[in-house]
Amino acid sequence: MKQFFTHILALLLVISLVATEASAQQFSKRKQYNSVGVSLNAMNYFGDVVPKASIPSLRFAATRPNIGFNFTHRFAPRISVRAALAYGRITGDDEKAADKNDADARFRYHRNMNFRNDIFEASAVGVFDLIANRNNYIKRPDFVPYVFAGIGVFHHNPKGLVRGGTIPASLSSGDYVDLQPLRTEGVDYSLWNFSLPFGGGVRYKINKSFDIGLEIGWRKTFSDYLDDVSGTYVEDSKLGGDAAKYFGRGITRTDDGTFNNFNVPGEMRGKGNEKDWYIVTGVNVNYILAPRVKSPKFR
Structure with a gap:
């Protein structure tokens, strides 16, 4: 699976570089244009808290909303660059x-x-774009499939729900608690991280000014702590306070549905050998900012 995604990223990069070199020279400044857009998406996650311990496994009922805003500059018949901001929940x-x-x-x-x-x-x-547009924005193709790849940076903050077992006096049932400060595995991890976004979609021309599209994009991250679960249970001495013990040692569920506040230090807590991923799927609408056409000056 890792090799598959690595090969896909490498292929997208090579295609983009070759296409840019071949087409940039024949696409005049007068044909280049910008667009702004908004996307409404569904967000899912691959990690340790999923039905199966594998990257393709996800729970569709855990899907949550995501919203994004973007700015795109087209500078070649097939090539655009897109900058985007997005917020969502996993x-x-x-x-x-x-x-x-x-x-x-x-x-x-x-x-x-x-x-x-x-x-x-x-x-x-x-x-x-898999279909080139060698004309201006007005004459762009009606239907265009495309692929994309790039780099991202994100901020996250995993929280845990207080429920079951012996709840410390410092916590209240039903509350969500920030997990990163608790060092539930005795590890200090950053709430900032990089990702590699890549994917594909299709874009449809509504009229000369608007496009609508469907897109799916994966984010390979370099963190295994989007879910605050990665390695093994640790000793109480590495956990600070009752709240850390509550989440760090786990509220083990028995077969009859009752709870035991005990897990042995050193036992597996997470898979530990896979970084977390998230996936964004949705609809985007883009408005084209008509380029200014300079009139020739006559002397």
Whole structure:
């Protein structure tokens, strides 16, 4: 799976570079244009708190909304550059995602972790159209499939829901608590991280000024803590306070639905060998900013 996505990214980069070199010379400044847009999306996550311990596994009921704004500059028949800002939420819950009757998922059902995470993202990507537009924006093709790849930076903040077991006096049932300051695995991880966004979509021309499109994009991140779960349970000495113990040691769910506040230090808490991903799927609407055409000056 890792090699597949790496090859896809490399292919997109090579195609973009070749197409840019071949076409930039024949696309005049008068044909270049800008657009602004908004996207309404669905957001999902791949990580440790999912039905199966694999990247393709996700729980569709955990889908949450995402909204984005973008600015795009077209500078070649097939090539555009897009800068975007987006906000969305990802969630995961062992209680709802893991089946205790599934041998592979049984551990996650007993682990009983949950989280939600609000993600603010800024990204810049190159967009490669599979159908070229060698004319101005008015004569652009009606229907265009495309692919994209680039780089992003995001801020996140995983939170855990207080529920079940012996709840410390400092916590209240039903509250969401910031998990990163608790060092639930004895690890200091950053709330800022980089991502590699890539994907594809289709764009349809509504009229001379508006396009509408469908797009799906994956974000490979360099963090395994979007869900605050990665490695192993740690000793109490590495956890600060009752709140850290509550989330860090876990509220283990037994088969009969009761809870035990105990997990052995050193035992597996997360898979630990895979970085987390998130995926954004949705609809975007773009408004083309008609370029100014300079009139020739006569002397």
